[in-house]
Amino acid sequence: MRHIISILMENEPGALSRVVGLFSQRNFNIETLNVAPTEDETLSRLTVTTNGDDRIIEQITKHLNKLIDVVKLVDLTEGAHIERELMLVKVKALGSARDEVKRTVDIFRAQIVDVTPSVYTVQITGDAQKLDAFLQAMGPVGVLEVARTGVAGIARGEKLLSIQT
Amino acid sequence: MELLSGADMIARFLKDEGVEYIYGYPGGAALHIYDALFRQEEVKHILVRHEQAATHMADGYARASGRPGVVLVTSGPGATNAVTGIATAYMDSIPMVVICGQVASHLIGEDAFQETDIVGVTRPIVKHSFSIRHPSEIPEVMRKAFYLAATGRPGPVVIDIPKDMTAPTERYEYVYPKKAKIRSYNPVTRGHTGQIRKAVDMLLKAQRPVLFAGGGVITGRASEALTDLARRLDIPVITSLMGIGAYPQNDRQSLGWPGMHGSYESNMAMHESDLVVGIGVRFDDRVTNNVSKFCPGARIVHIDVDPSSISKTVRADVPIVGAADSVLNEMLGMLSEREQENREALDEWWRRIDGWRGERQGKLYEPAAPGEPLKPQQVIEAVHRATNGDAYVVTDVGQHQMFAAQYYKFNRPNHWISSSGLGTMGYGFPAAMGIKLSYPEEQVVLFTGEGSFQMMMQELSTCKQFGIAVKIINLNNASLGMVRQWQDLNYKSRHAHSYVESMPDFEKLLAAYGFRAITVSNEEDLPAALDATFRSKDELVFLDVHVDPYEHVYPMQVPQGAMRDMLLSKTERT
Numbered sequence: 076m077r078h079i080i081s082i083l084m085e086n087e088p089g090a091l092s093r094v095v096g097l098f099s100q101r102n103f104n105i106e107t108l109n110v111a112p113t114e115d116e117t118l119s120r121l122t123v124t125t126n127g128d129d130r131i132i133e134q135i136t137k138h139l140n141k142l143i144d145v146v147k148l149v150d151l152t153e154g155a156h157i158e159r160e161l162m163l164v165k166v167k168a169l170g171s172a173r174d175e176v177k178r179t180v181d182i183f184r185a186q187i188v189d190v191t192p193s194v195y196t197v198q199i200t201g202d203a204q205k206l207d208a209f210l211q212a213m214g215p216v217g218v219l220e221v222a223r224t225g226v227a228g229i230a231r232g233e234k235l236l237s238i239q240t
Numbered sequence: 241m242e243l244l245s246g247a248d249m250i251a252r253f254l255k256d257e258g259v260e261y262i263y264g265y266p267g268g269a270a271l272h273i274y275d276a277l278f279r280q281e282e283v284k285h286i287l288v289r290h291e292q293a294a295t296h297m298a299d300g301y302a303r304a305s306g307r308p309g310v311v312l313v314t315s316g317p318g319a320t321n322a323v324t325g326i327a328t329a330y331m332d333s334i335p336m337v338v339i340c341g342q343v344a345s346h347l348i349g350e351d352a353f354q355e356t357d358i359v360g361v362t363r364p365i366v367k368h369s370f371s372i373r374h375p376s377e378i379p380e381v382m383r384k385a386f387y388l389a390a391t392g393r394p395g396p397v398v399i400d401i402p403k404d405m406t407a408p409t410e411r412y413e414y415v416y417p418k419k420a421k422i423r424s425y426n427p428v429t430r431g432h433t434g435q436i437r438k439a440v441d442m443l444l445k446a447q448r449p450v451l452f453a454g455g456g457v458i459t460g461r462a463s464e465a466l467t468d469l470a471r472r473l474d475i476p477v478i479t480s481l482m483g484i485g486a487y488p489q490n491d492r493q494s495l496g497w498p499g500m501h502g503s504y505e506s507n508m509a510m511h512e513s514d515l516v517v518g519i520g521v522r523f524d525d526r527v528t529n530n531v532s533k534f535c536p537g538a539r540i541v542h543i544d545v546d547p548s549s550i551s552k553t554v555r556a557d558v559p560i561v562g563a564a565d566s567v568l569n570e571m572l573g574m575l576s577e578r579e580q581e582n583r584e585a586l587d588e589w590w591r592r593i594d595g596w597r598g599e600r601q602g603k604l605y606e607p608a609a610p611g612e613p614l615k616p617q618q619v620i621e622a623v624h625r626a627t628n629g630d631a632y633v634v635t636d637v638g639q640h641q642m643f644a645a646q647y648y649k650f651n652r653p654n655h656w657i658s659s660s661g662l663g664t665m666g667y668g669f670p671a672a673m674g675i676k677l678s679y680p681e682e683q684v685v686l687f688t689g690e691g692s693f694q695m696m697m698q699e700l701s702t703c704k705q706f707g708i709a710v711k712i713i714n715l716n717n718a719s720l721g722m723v724r725q726w727q728d729l730n731y732k733s734r735h736a737h738s739y740v741e742s743m744p745d746f747e748k749l750l751a752a753y754g755f756r757a758i759t760v761s762n763e764e765d766l767p768a769a770l771d772a773t774f775r776s777k778d779e780l781v782f783l784d785v786h787v788d789p790y791e792h793v794y795p796m797q798v799p800q801g802a803m804r805d806m807l808l809s810k811t812e813r814t
Contacts, residue, residue, distance in 0.1 A: 085424065089359060089371070100364045130551070137548035143368040143388065146424040238423070 077106070078132050079151040079158055079228045081236055082121040082139060086112055090144035094121060097142065103127065103135050107160070107203070107225030118146065118238070124203075124226050146238055155231040161200045161224045163188075164210070167217035168195040176216055183209050194219065202226075244414040246375035247276035247406035250339065253382045255282040256416040259310050261301070261677055262286070263294035267314025268354060269341030272406035274312075286677065286706055289698040291318050293670035295325020296696070299334050300671030301678050303657045304632060306459065308335035308389040309674065315341045315403075316354030320361065324664060326396045327365040331661030332482060333455060335394035337385045342371075344404040359400050367395030372405045376412040380420075387420035392427030393546040394459055428545065431562025431570065439517065439541045439558050440574045446515035447585040448537075448592075449475050452498075455482030455660075456520015456544060457564050458653040463487065465568035466519065472575055474586055476593055478506045480521050481660045485650035495593065499527040500797045501642040504806065505596040507795065508814075510535060511804035512592070517541040520564045523554040524661070533802035543567050600808070604646075605791070608763055613788040616640060616715045619766065620647040623685060623713055626770040631683040632657060632675050634710075636668035636692030639721035642793045644687040666695030672710040673703060683777060686712045690743060691720045700753040703780050711773055712782045717789040718743055725792045729807075746784040761786040 084090045091110060098105050103125060110121040125135060132150065139145050151158070168176050168190075176195055180187055185199035199209055203226060210218060230236070244252060250273055254262065263286045266274045277285050288294045291313045298309025313322050319340040329336045343352040359369045368388050370381045378401075385397040404410075443449055457466050457479075463486045470477045470493055477487040478495050487494055496503035498510050510516060516538045521527075523542075528534040531553055542549075542556035543564060550559045560567055605617045620643050623631075633648050634657040635641040641658055650656050657675065659667040672686040693714055702708065723738040750757035760769045760783065773781045795806040798813065807813045 089369070092360070093363060096363050130555075134548065134552060141546070141548050143422065143425050 076128070076132075077124060077126055077152070079122060079124050079156070079226055080136065080139070080148060081151055081228055082123070082148040083113070083118050083146045083236060083238065084121055084142075085144045085146065086117055086119045087144060090119065091121070093142050093144055094123075094139065097138055098123075098125075101134070101138060103131065107223070109225035109227050115238070120236075122225070122227050147236060149230065149236045151228045151230060154234065156228050157231060158202050158226050158228040159200055160203055160206055160226050161198065162206045162209070163222045164197045164199070164213065165219040166195050166197060166213050167193065167219060169193050172216045176213070179209070179212050183212070185209065241413050241415070243411040245272070245276070245406065245408045245411050246372070246378050246401070247272040247408065249375070249378045249412070249414050250382065250401075250406070251276040251280050251283060252414060253379055253416065254310065255280065257382075257386060259283055262310040262312050263288055263297040263674065264312030265291050265294060265314065265318055267316075267318045267341065269315035269343055269403045270312060270318070272403065272408060273339070273341065273401070275408070276406075285312070287702065288670070289701050290696070291321035292324050292666065293673075293696055293699045293702070295322045295329065295336065295338065296664075296667050296670035297674030297677075298336050299325060299329050299667075300634060300657055300674035302329070302334045302336055303671070304654050304675045305678060306461070306654065308337050308386055308394075311336065311338040313338070313340055314354065315343055315358070316356045318354075319358040320356055323362060323365070326362055326398065328659050328662045328664045328667060329396040330365040330367070332659065333394050333459060334396070335389040336396040337389050338396060338398045340398060340400050342400045342402040345373075345402045346404070348402065359398065362398050365396070366398050369398040369400065371400045372402065375405045375407075375410055378405070379414055379417050383417040384420045384422060388422070388425065392425075393456075393549075428561050429563045429566050431543065431560040431567040433570065435558055435560045436567060436570050437574060439543075439560060440571050440578065442515055442539065442541060442558070443473060443475070443517065443571075444578055444580050445582055447582060448513045448589045449515040449517065449582075450495075450509055450513045451475055451477045452480070452510065452516050452518045452521055453477060453483045453486045454480040454519065454521030457483055457486040458520075460520055460545065460564035462519070462564035462568050463653045465565055465572060468572055469568055472572070473580060474590075476509055476590075478510060480524070480527060481645060481658065483521065484645060484656040485653040488651040489649040490651055497645060498803065499524075500529070501646070501793050501795065502527075503646070504600045504795050504808065505593060507797070507803045507806060508596045509593050511802055513538045515539055515541070517543070519543045519568065520545070522549045522552065525553065528554060529797045529803050529805070530800045535803070604794075608788070610763070613761065614763055614766065614785060615791055616643045616717070616787045617647050617791075618763075619713065619715060619785050619787060620644050620687065622766055622770055623687075624648045626774050627683050627685060631655070631685045632672070632679065634658070634668050634672040634675065634684065634686045636686075636688040637663045637665045638689050638692060639717070639725065639791070639793050640687050640689045640715040642722075643715070665692040668692060669696045669710070669712070670699055673699060673708045676708050676710045677706065680709075681777065683774060684710045686710055688712060688714055689721060690714060690716045690718065690740060694744075697749070700750070700755065704753050704755070707778075709776075709778050709780045712780070713773075714746065714782060714784045715787050716743075716746075716784050717787050717791070719789050721789070721791075722793070724789075728792065746782060750782045755780045755782060757782040757784055759784045759786070
């Protein structure tokens with residue numbers, strides 16, 4: 076099963092490599108990875124999506140927790156949560172396809188953020204499935220380049236991933 | 241408040257921390273630190289002949305004393321030579337602090353002379369590592385390193401120090417930090433009382449229980465609590481290879497150690513048990529054999545200070561995260577309120593166990609007949625007698641290691657010293673040296689083989705320089721015995737590179753360093769040779785015992801079988 080694990084870790088050199096290294100050392104899999112500083116400058120938030128049965132996910136969270144640089148973590152998929160990913164896509168926009176692309180962009184509530192006579196650059200946010208669906212819809216037109224951020228996620232409601240709680 | 245250079249802070253911190261010995265080797269990036277060590281007397285530096293030996297010395301000292309061993313090496317090759325010793329300590333959860341010199345900050349990343357990203361290289365084999373970015377951080381980082389190395393589940397910690405951080409011209413305030421604060425690191429001590437109660441309940445009712453104690457009982461100083469618990473409940477005790485000595489082996493309730501070459505009775509009992517209480521063990525693959533056939537009728541209680549050890553290989557029915565000592569003492573406290581309900585079942589259980597013991601009594605090996613080469617097993621038994629079972633026993637890796645674990649009997653913790661998890665050949669000699677330095681009044685015996693010994697024999701020079709009087713028992717079978725055994729069993733005796741074709745003359749080799757070697761090849765000469773070896777505690781003696789090269793280690797679990805599936809000799813199996 077797919078899991079989204081969000082990690083608060085020390086904003087220190089080397090912390091990221093310890094987390095990523097753990098996955099390769101222990102033969103765990105990383106599907107997407109997203110990391111950036113938080114409102115607390117001493118902390119970074121890292122979100123990883125991974126696959127595994129309960130036993131593997133338990134091992135992943137235990138081993139992550141054991142890393143000295145990891146302050147706190149949560150498996151967002153254990154509860155209600157919001158996941159978002161941002162994607163920038165360059166697609167061919169020539170002739171009749173130009174209108175077709177525009178229509179599909181509107182259907183997906185995406186935005187065209189850059190234009191040339193032959194290329195649209197589209198920005199789209201949503202969960203991973205929506206982004207996949209958009210790419211599939213664009214398939215026949217011609218996707219030229221894709222840049223995805225990887226999943227960022229947060230729990231619904233009042234539940235916080237924070238060192239204050 | 242004192243102003244000290246980074247290098248002086250390191251030396252001062254080690255003194256304030258009460259470190260008596262550090263083991264190391266100098267080089268460019270570490271020279272400021274070496275100069276600081278030269279200008280003080282409290283911390284004694286032992287110059288090894290290869291950095292790997294420094295880490296093994298620190299490791300041996302740590303296993304015997306329970307305190308972190310400290311290593312100092314230079315950048316690049318100095319640090320990479322230490323890697324095997326760091327990995328050895330990591331696999332066996334041994335506290336160690338390794339200080340590595342590094343090229344100056346402005347050169348990092350430029351492929352400078354003797355530059356290696358040692359933090360990167362060692363990342364998978366350390367508990368944690370630090371890079372110093374300002375000299376003023378040094379006392380706090382050292383404090384954290386010692387704290388991390390020795391607490392929770394212990395392990396090695398690397399500190400990478402660029403040369404400019406230790407420059408004599410830069411001075412900063414030094415205060416010895418008494419406490420480390422790491423917000424993300426709060427090792428548990430007490431276990432969950434509800435879970436402990438559940439475990440006690442199971443122990444009082446089980447029909448065929450075993451206690452399975454590992455290295456965590458020794459590092460957690462919980463031998464006494466384990467012994468109390470076992471005796472109060474009359475339950476058999478099996479220790480893992482790392483746990484040897486956690487429970488007295490001369491006691492009726494001790495079944496020895498289990499696994500690939502473990503005792504017949506421990507493998508049988510564990511397989512047939514209905515309750516395994518693992519304490520500070522990790523259910524290693526050399527113990528469980530095929531996990532899917534592991535203890536089919538048993539429920540598992542697993543007590544460990546490291547939550548990631550629990551349910552890693554064997555699913556625990558009752559997981560208890562906590563320090564062995566605290567959890568066992570809490571269990572003992574609960575016993576006084578409870579009735580034991582399994583007395584009769586235990587009597588029957590002991591009858592079966594005694595049956596297994598009886599089956600193998602006197603059948604473990606055939607001592608050499610007159611004129612035949614000595615059996616390695618009988619040499620170990622003879623050394624056990626010659627040292628009254630009282631020595632620190634250190635081993636290298638291979639057949640001799642298993643024979644030593646089988647035939648030397650340990651009645652207290654911290655005296656069996658062996659690279660169990662990583663299985664590092666070359667470990668033994670330096671580890672024995674590390675122990676002898678700190679326990680000069682004790683006999684420190686190294687069981688080794690000519691294969692392992694030749695991996696670290698340059699350390700004879702270190703022994704000469706510092707007067708380190710270990711006793712080396714070389715079980716010389718002129719071949720890599722364990723490799724050969726596997727080739728006999730699995731490769732139709734095709735001995736690919738398991739034969740050592742050019743053996744040195746060990747008497748001459750030892751003489752070159754000013755030491756005595758005694759060669760023995762038959763039983764009649766053994767007592768006198770052992771007497772000469774152990775007569776004094778102040779002389780390094782190398783006893784080169786020529787033993788039967790065809791001997792195999794038995795029992796030996798059958799690959800992919802259950803614990804009880806064992807070869808018992810070259811012709812018998814269960």
